[in-house]
Amino acid sequence: MAATGVALFLFLLGHLAGNLQVFFGREVINHYGHFLQSNPEVIWPARISLLVLVGLHIWSAARLTLENRAA
Numbered sequence: 001m002a003a004t005g006v007a008l009f010l011f012l013l014g015h016l017a018g019n020l021q022v023f024f025g026r027e028v029i030n031h032y033g034h035f036l037q038s039n040p041e042v043i044w045p046a047r048i049s050l051l052v053l054v055g056l057h058i059w060s061a062a063r064l065t066l067e068n069r070a071a
Contacts, residue, residue, distance in 0.1 A: 001057065001060040001061060001064055004053050004054075004056045004057040004060060005057060007053050008050075008053055008054070008057065011046075011050060011053075018032055018036075
């Protein structure tokens with residue numbers, strides 16, 4: 001649970017850093033957007049990894065809850 005939580009938190013920080021580029025002007029955020037749109041080999045593995053991480057995080061939360069109730 002902690003490992004998936006840390007990985008999801010790191011994604012959140014990266015996502016935040018990307019979106020905060022809006023404060024550096026149009027050219028910077030447009031360059032970032034173009035990079036994301038023109039590199040599906042970066043985006044799709046990230047999307048799949050996020051789905052897997054969320055699934056594992058939910059699964060570990062459910063397992064941990066059941067173990068706690070059994071104890």
